[in-house]
Amino acid sequence: MNRATAIAHPNIALIKYWGKRDTALNLPAVGSISVTLDELATTTQVRFDPELSADRFVIDGVNDPLAAARASRCIDLLRFRAGTDMHAEITTGNNFPTGAGLASSASGFAALVVAADAALGLGLESPELAILARRGSGSAARSIFGGFVEMFHGEADDGSDCTAQPLLEREQWPLVVTIAIVSRDRKQVGSTVGMEHSRNTSPYYRDWVDHAHTDLDEGRRAIAERDFALLADVAEFSCLKMHALAMASRPGLVYLRGATIEAMHRVRELRHDGHGVFFTIDAGPQLKAISLPDEAALVAAALGEIHGVEEVIQVGLGQGARVVER
Ligand code: PMV
Numbered sequence: 001m002n003r004a005t006a007i008a009h010p011n012i013a014l015i016k017y018w019g020k021r022d023t024a025l026n027l028p029a030v031g032s033i034s035v036t037l038d039e040l041a042t043t044t045q046v047r048f049d050p051e052l053s054a055d056r057f058v059i060d061g062v063n064d065p066l067a068a069a070r071a072s073r074c075i076d077l078l079r080f081r082a083g084t085d086m087h088a089e090i091t092t093g094n095n096f097p098t099g100a101g102l103a104s105s106a107s108g109f110a111a112l113v114v115a116a117d118a119a120l121g122l123g124l125e126s127p128e129l130a131i132l133a134r135r136g137s138g139s140a141a142r143s144i145f146g147g148f149v150e151m152f153h154g155e156a157d158d159g160s161d162c163t164a165q166p167l168l169e170r171e172q173w174p175l176v177v178t179i180a181i182v183s184r185d186r187k188q189v190g191s192t193v194g195m196e197h198s199r200n201t202s203p204y205y206r207d208w209v210d211h212a213h214t215d216l217d218e219g220r221r222a223i224a225e226r227d228f229a230l231l232a233d234v235a236e237f238s239c240l241k242m243h244a245l246a247m248a249s250r251p252g253l254v255y256l257r258g259a260t261i262e263a264m265h266r267v268r269e270l271r272h273d274g275h276g277v278f279f280t281i282d283a284g285p286q287l288k289a290i291s292l293p294d295e296a297a298l299v300a301a302a303l304g305e306i307h308g309v310e311e312v313i314q315v316g317l318g319q320g321a322r323v324v325e326r
Pocket of ligand 1: 012013015016017018032105106137138139140191192282283
């Protein structure tokens, strides 16, 4: 009663989002396309309790007041819909490093809203859950769904059309994601602060926003046609453009480390030699190589040999966020 547990997986953007058109409602300035990952997971239990005088938030066994404030703001939206002011105890854990460019905020907020929705018995539809997850973290909207997912920029000022939708099921194109862990440190500039900094100072920001739709069109087409070469080309383009935009902020944001750059070159050499693999990198140092299933063993071995790569994790494409217990 009043309690539910949900699991959600992080997602990795192939066509990137960077920049907000509204910070209060957390509306992205551009759309994005991602793949949801298997195996890496956030598990969150939400328990509403009339006896509690405040929300309580425990992440990986530790009380975290900052994360609690962010989670509370998101849960407020669900409380409002349910017409309750009950506080909640939220217990959450990741089976992967938090805040290091592995999209823990995406899986975190997706699991949170799905668990809170079930605990309150609201029964909201997935596009609505994606809108609520987005309020916590922009990319979290995409983790509501599995496989290949598009998140819309949306037109409405209130964000009511700023949701996500699945493009292709994971079984329909079972690509493999190989993650080269370069550092487990928490990133110094989080994505929200970084995006605002780029919007305010990067001379490339306007062009980035104005041309995003062409990358989205190509990404959508590549996925619909399972055209790996086109997806590789447009995904690396989008990734490098995002980092160029961030680096051209003032002072510049450099998320890449030496080993990240070495890994980029290695992936390109492999592709040049005819192997189906490309890279993408989010606001952190880890490189994610996306490959055809047959190439996965070779890609893991190649990335594992790079000096400075601490660990290589390989996962398939995952399902959307779901309730596992109530
Ligand atoms: O979900 P946010 O608001 O923390 O931003 C994520 C930004 C990137 O991961 C760098 C790109 C993306 O589209 O996921």
